[in-house]
Amino acid sequence: MKVTLLGVGGSAGLPQIGGPGGFGDWGKTDPAEPRNRRTRSSIVIESTENKRILVDTSPDLRLQLIACGIGRIDALVYTHAHADHIAGLDEIRILNRLLGAPLPAYTDTCTWGELYQRFDYAFRPFSGGFFYRPVLVPHTVEPGNIVEIQGLPARFINQDHGTMRSLGLRVENLAYCTDVVRLDETALEALENLDVLVIDCFTPGPIHPTHANLATVLGWVERLRPRRTVLTHLGPDMDYQHLRATLPAGVEPGYDGMVIEA
Template sequence: MQVTFLGTGTSSGVPMIGCTCEVCRSLDHRDQRLRVSVHVAIEGRSLVIDSGPDFRQQMLRARITHLDALLFTHEHKDHTAGLDDIRAFNFRQQQDMPLFGEPRVLRQLQQEFSYIFAEHKYPGVPRVSLHPIEQDHAPFDVLGLPVQPLRALHHKLPVLGFRIGGFCYLTDANHIGPETMALLHDADVIVLNALRREQHISHFTLAQAIEILEVVKPKRAYLTHISHQLGRHQDVEAELPPWLRLAYDGLKVEVA
């Protein structure tokens, strides 16, 4: 399995509009973060988790020419706003794009992208098929590939992460219950959000993310959904143990 980090930034991206802090002015490409998303290539399948507002740019930059399915963690715009750009894959592949998400999330997509689901569709709109994820902890099938949902909370909003083989991906969370903690054990790679150092109402801090990862003990771990408030990539990473790294846009990771 190969995982590509398409975006590792928070909802405003990094640099943030109008900000002149040292992170937003940094020339290090690792400090330039699009909205959070990841691509998973496994057993001939091409999957993307979350299509935020930078989706088109991410597909072009990563040179992704085929996409089999989109998985959604939750319905916030920084995770869904780029859905319209799946049209290019519809044209190339001549088939509907499967969308996997909780029923609540799929209903939100139907509202925000109502033209996609209209009875009389305008020519050229995206073509999709909806696949509800009905249970918190029961694996579901994505084109013959078993995917394990990982329940978490984003403040009071239930969100999902996903485990695919030895790869676990959890973003936009500030609470993980015991059932999900058990599902994180024995992972090869875990990706977890770490927004900043200061307490936040809906995201793990750097210290909180490290504390969780030290409990579940993956072989390797990466932090994502990073804001400009966390600090420069090179400075933060120098503080971390060897098994834990900051993810950055374009990073590719091989997973057993």
């Protein structure tokens, strides 16, 4: 498998709106480091048969796919219904055209309910012809399910996102766990024996109500001992070079466009 991190930023991206003269607020990160420029969190998983699974449709999806040279998507997974993970859904219209078909999509009952309410037009019956709107074919999954998606066995993991639940995703020996603040024992057991763990890590210190901080993530790493851990959903206090210099061996910050072979 190949995994491309389309974006590794928090819900506001980086730089955030504001800052000196309105040209961007970089928080505690160095604006001269290009890997501190972050779009909203999303990934593409590509199988050895060149089938591609997109996880979440961020508001930055069009530019992300172009920047990473990804011109076709075969299936879609949603982790949850927060705006930074679904607001790019309209870009699916062009992906429908490139695929020449409605796009199969997978998420849980709660997330489908939110998507039906906000994007009802994406679920109307498709009678063929030109894709003038996004067209999704919904498949409902629940935590604990193992579902074959484009030839890959995808295991869905129940995650605590503070104010709601989110879905983690394990495909073979790689797991993607964004937007999580706590993992219960069942979730941790599902993440054992990993080669690669891509994990939410929003802040270096203070406890956050909806996202894991660095101490929490390092505790999970100590428990799970994946071969490689890559941090995503990084907040404005998470400077790339500082993290590179201070993280323990086997743990590293992600960046937009990063490619992971698994």
